Amino acid sequence: MIEIATLEEFRAVSNRVRNWGRWGADDECGTLNFITEKSVRRASDEVREGKVFSLGASFDSAGPGGVLPMRPNPQHFVTIGGDYDAHVAQFNAGATEPKSAFFDTAFGGDGLMRFNDDVLVLPLQCCTQWDALSHVYYDGMMYNGFPASAVSALGAARLGIDKVADRGIVGRGVLVDIPRFRGVDVLDAAEPVMPDELDAALAAQGVAIESGDILLLRTGAWEKFQADQDATALTFGSSGLSWRCAEWLHEREISAVAADNIQVETTAQEVENGFLALHLLCLRDMGMMFGEMWNLRELSAACAADGRYAFQIVAPPLRVTGGIGSPLNPIALR
Numbered sequence: 207m208i209e210i211a212t213l214e215e216f217r218a219v220s221n222r223v224r225n226w227g228r229w230g231a232d233d234e235c236g237t238l239n240f241i242t243e244k245s246v247r248r249a250s251d252e253v254r255e256g257k258v259f260s261l262g263a264s265f266d267s268a269g270p271g272g273v274l275p276m277r278p279n280p281q282h283f284v285t286i287g288g289d290y291d292a293h294v295a296q297f298n299a300g301a302t303e304p305k306s307a308f309f310d311t312a313f314g315g316d317g318l319m320r321f322n323d324d325v326l327v328l329p330l331q332c333c334t335q336w337d338a339l340s341h342v343y344y345d346g347m348m349y350n351g352f353p354a355s356a357v358s359a360l361g362a363a364r365l366g367i368d369k370v371a372d373r374g375i376v377g378r379g380v381l382v383d384i385p386r387f388r389g390v391d392v393l394d395a396a397e398p399v400m401p402d403e404l405d406a407a408l409a410a411q412g413v414a415i416e417s418g419d420i421l422l423l424r425t426g427a428w429e430k431f432q433a434d435q436d437a438t439a440l441t442f443g444s445s446g447l448s449w450r451c452a453e454w455l456h457e458r459e460i461s462a463v464a465a466d467n468i469q470v471e472t473t474a475q476e477v478e479n480g481f482l483a484l485h486l487l488c489l490r491d492m493g494m495m496f497g498e499m500w501n502l503r504e505l506s507a508a509c510a511a512d513g514r515y516a517f518q519i520v521a522p523p524l525r526v527t528g529g530i531g532s533p534l535n536p537i538a539l540r
């Protein structure tokens with residue numbers, strides 16, 4: 207049974223883990239500052255076989271979108287292609303010189319060249335993603351004391367995803383595979399992952415955390431969703447880290463956490479009046495980004511096969527100016 211903590215307990219932890227000012231009053235990168243040139247070099251030591259693992263899920267209409275009204279699935283339109291001549295005729299109908307001549311000769315008629323283009327419309331949070339530090343706040347403030355009002359219809363003037371784009375994001379990744387440790391397919395939302403279980407699972411896997419590591423948490427939630435397509439269960443019933451892992455992450459100088467569930471932490475409420483308590487402690491107090499809906503299936507199988515749970519992660523967000531998150535296709539190299 208989940209023990210509901212008081213807001214006083216929550217605020218005591220938030221005071222202990224808060225990194226505001228640690229990397230300067232203007233810092234917008236948070237715990238990514240733990241990734242140094244040395245730790246990036248160290249990450250490449252983990253690439254032994256040259257094997258590449260794509261951790262991105264598919265951006266299409268079969269995603270988990272639509273359960274939350276602000277997050278429909280991606281909408282993909284082909285703007286030229288297929289019925290190519292009809293498209294060119296349509297462009298020509300509205301075109302004036304010199305554009306019409308260009309369409310005639312370059313894109314259609316007897317010219318040799320043909321091409322296809324498309325458009326993708328998507329919520330930045332709808333599938334495999336990074337949460338930017340501007341994603342959550344409380345008491346009117348975001349990470350490092352930036353006011354919540356820094357996010358407007360124009361985007362995030364502070365803590366946008368563009369602010370971390372220069373960082374890569376590249377580093378040493380460590381997988382903690384809790385379903386394999388528990389001997390189950392998928393974690394139960396009623397049993398969030400506690401700090402001592404992280405220690406026990408990592409010890410069983412024979413891997414030690416180093417400062418600057420990107421922690422990948424496997425819960426089995428994405429594999430379950432792929433099998434049953436139950437987006438409601440994924441959104442409201444996934445398990446993950448307990449909010450009580452905040453200090454564990456803080457003490458170990460983890461740079462970012464990514465998981466195969468929808469929100470890294472458990473969907474079960476653990477703090478009174480509080481939802482997504484770990485989001486608040488990590489993103490807002492520590493400045494620690496979350497990666498969500500990463501597909502860890504093949505990586506987990508490879509790690510279990512040879513017992514090596516550390517690798518290099520290459521996970522650059524899109525440089526969306528003022529973006530509150532970013533879709534991506536993270537890569538693990540072993």
Ligand code: UVW
Binds near residue numbers: 337468496
């Ligand atoms: C919320 O649902 C608020 O956050 P996330 O997308 O990070 O899970």
